[in-house]
Amino acid sequence: MNPLTYMRFKDALKEIGNMGSGKASAALSRLTGKTVMLDAPNIHITSLARITRYISAPKKLIVGIFSPVDDHISGAMITAMPVESAVNLSNLVSKKKNKVLKTKDKETLLKIGQLLIKSYLQEMAHFLKLKVRHSRPKLISAFGSSIPGLMASNIKNKEVILLKIRFNIPTTEIKGDFILLLGTDNLDNLVSAIKDKLK
Amino acid sequence: MILLIDDSGFARAMIRKRLEAAGFQDFIEADNGKKALRLFKKHNPRLVLLDIVLGPPITGLDTLRQIMELDKDAKVMIVSVMEQKNIIARAKKLGAVCFVPKSGDLNDLIKAVKVALR
Secondary structure (H helix, E strand, O other), X not given: OOHHHHHHHHHHHHHHHHHHHHHHHHHHHHHHOOOXXXXXXXXXXXXXXXXHHHOOOOOOEEEEEEEEEEEOOOEEEEEEEXXXXXXXXXXXXXXXXXXXXXXXXXXXXXXXXXXXXXXXXXXXXXXXXXXXXXXXXXXXXXXXXXXXXXXXHHOXXXXXXXXXXXXXXXXXXXXXXXXXXXXXXXXXXXXXXXXXXXX | OEEEEOOOHHHHHHHHHHHHHOOOOOEEEEOOXXXXXHHHHHHOOOEEEEOOOOOOOOXXXXXXXXXXXXXXXXXXXXXXXXXXXXXXXXXXXXXXXXXXXXXOOHHHHHHHHHXXXX
């Protein structure tokens, strides 16, 4: 790819990330009754070994709802948030005032995460006219620095595309990231789908 | 003349190509709110397509508000990924004529543009 094409590809991927997270944030907004704000997307095409630096809060305990992604594109998606945000989100949705995550709260978070991942990936797949399948999500709890390793289990390449969009719900202390990690073996399919949109 | 405001060159190109294929022509483009306001003042376009998720220096909603202050009869359509009801409601209250999801069927966008330009 020449530099201009590379920049356009990154711009297109950002926009596709915006579409996915726009849909996911609308689902979260309906669920919570609150406005959900999104930051500008961050995209990095880098080596798997270097992605930890792009993950927020590496030293903090993170709760993530994680799902491998397969079919026309393969990789993994996670909705990750600091544990305090996860508690606040669970409380907001279930109208509770818990201080820690209990079993029921984890089930609630898993359902929320499932909805967000599904909304994000369906929108992306629909827009790009690609088949994107995701497995049943799992709830994970780990330090931020461990998240890339967990996500990388479904990645075949050493080079990856990391697309991260931060969300927050003002006035609630809830914030987190939608993170999509794809191996660069997906480049051909992505470039071809993006080109089709510009025909 | 139609003013396209979107910070993504990809999105602008995609929307413009589809509208041009449908017979619309004479476009001007802005990748931020400041440039958009300058172009709006200079050209007074018949229609503005605005992405509400706009990076600095001016947000999409502020760009809309300032366009409506410049011309209370301006026709501004929101073409965005932001589908949250309260944000769309805020945009309509500021004067936007309609909302079209950016990732949706672009034929809906063409129909909406035809209606807005009637």
